[in-house]
Amino acid sequence: MERLLYLYGITLKEEAASQSISDLKGIDGKAGLEVLDYGWCSAIVSPVDEGEFGEEALETNTQQMEWVQEKAYLHHEILMSLKNALTLIPMKFCTIFQHEESLKKKMDAHEKEWMTLLEKLKGKEEWNIKVFNHSDLLKEQVADHHPEIQKKKEEISQMSKGMQYLQRKKLDQSIEQQVLQEQQKYVRQLHSEWEALCEDTAEKKVWNKNVTGKDADMCWNGAYLIEVDKVETFLKNITNANEQGEKAGWVIEVTGPWPPYHFSSLSKSEVD
Amino acid sequence: MSYRENYENQDIALIDILDTVLDKGVAIKGDIIISIAGIDLVYVDLKVLISSVETLVQSSLDDSLNSKTLDSEKEALERVTK
Numbered sequence: 001m002e003r004l005l006y007l008y009g010i011t012l013k014e015e016a017a018s019q020s021i022s023d024l025k026g027i028d029g030k031a032g033l034e035v036l037d038y039g040w041c042s043a044i045v046s047p048v049d050e051g052e053f054g055e056e057a058l059e060t061n062t063q064q065m066e067w068v069q070e071k072a073y074l075h076h077e078i079l080m081s082l083k084n085a086l087t088l089i090p091m092k093f094c095t096i097f098q099h100e101e102s103l104k105k106k107m108d109a110h111e112k113e114w115m116t117l118l119e120k121l122k123g124k125e126e127w128n129i130k131v132f133n134h135s136d137l138l139k140e141q142v143a144d145h146h147p148e149i150q151k152k153k154e155e156i157s158q159m160s161k162g163m164q165y166l167q168r169k170k171l172d173q174s175i176e177q178q179v180l181q182e183q184q185k186y187v188r189q190l191h192s193e194w195e196a197l198c199e200d201t202a203e204k205k206v207w208n209k210n211v212t213g214k215d216a217d218m219c220w221n222g223a224y225l226i227e228v229d230k231v232e233t234f235l236k237n238i239t240n241a242n243e244q245g246e247k248a249g250w251v252i253e254v255t256g257p258w259p260p261y262h263f264s265s266l267s268k269s270e271v272d
Numbered sequence: 273m274s275y276r277e278n279y280e281n282q283d284i285a286l287i288d289i290l291d292t293v294l295d296k297g298v299a300i301k302g303d304i305i306i307s308i309a310g311i312d313l314v315y316v317d318l319k320v321l322i323s324s325v326e327t328l329v330q331s332s333l334d335d336s337l338n339s340k341t342l343d344s345e346k347e348a349l350e351r352v353t354k
Contacts, residue, residue, distance in 0.1 A: 231275075235278070255284050
């Protein structure tokens with residue numbers, strides 16, 4: 001059977017040399033991790049079976065959510081251990097090379113870009129922030145105090161009963177929209193404060209309630225790349241924001257430090 | 273106690289991990305790798321993967337597939353993998 005190589009991440013050779021990475025098991029739970037050196041960089045890989053990770057096998061396996069969940073979780077666990085020990089460019093799930101030769105080609109072709117990227121990532125951490133809002137209070141506030149809504153309410157009260165019914169429905173929609181705008185304004189303000197402390201940021205898609213399983217709306221989902229020295233200030237700011245927003249229904253969730261997944265892709269121009 | 277200790281390595285929802293390690297980046301990465309490494313790189317069939325993740329993360333109308341269910345599955349996984 002072909003020896004496929006599963007690539008977990010790329011690091012600086014000098015850092016890889018000082019670590020005992022082979023103690024860690026790979027994505028198949030059996031093979032140990034290997035470090036392959038290419039110039040100044042090292043690739044952290046493990047051999048995987050074609051029967052499980054070959055192109056055909058993956059087509060079947062990735063349709064089984066259980067397999068994807070288990071393996072994606074393992075992938076992440078391995079990268080967490082690696083990023084604790086090294087400056088790491090983490091790979092996405094199932095970055096697999098069919099031959100060592102093709103890995104070498106890729107490593108050689110991009111050594112400079114990897115070096116630049118590793119230099120950027122050195123001494124920094126990725127933190128993720130999600131901001132949620134229980135919108136009841138905000139809705140009430142908008143309904144009772146927003147000038148445009150007040151004006152519309154006033155107009156509606158002058159109308160006939162039938163018209164009132166229709167217009168009230170429209171009014172509810174306006175309130176919803178206004179609430180959304182207020183939420184966006186609030187999280188943009190927070191984001192700009194956090195952004196100022198960071199090297200780089202990435203906006204992620206917000207999830208709907210079916211996905212989060214929460215009553216509150218997810219209003220912001222973002223990733224932040226930040227110098228280790230500034231993390232304390234960053235987290236303090238978040239803690240304060242959480243305390244200040246609590247009464248108005250705001251909840252901020254922070255997770256990290258993550259492997260810098262959101263700040264590690266080569267741009268298209270570097271790849272061509 | 274530092275702020276870091278408060279937040280560091282708190283439990284991350286499995287759905288968050290999936291969203292991050294699988295997300296559309298896989299698609300982009302797939303394209304990129306294909307274009308630079310020739311044809312002999314194995315990669316996940318993007319359409320398949322993206323549709324399975326979308327089922328999970330985005331368009332999930334099935335309430336049984338929300339974050340809480342995933343977390344209980346993650347706990348089960350942790351028991352197996354640790």
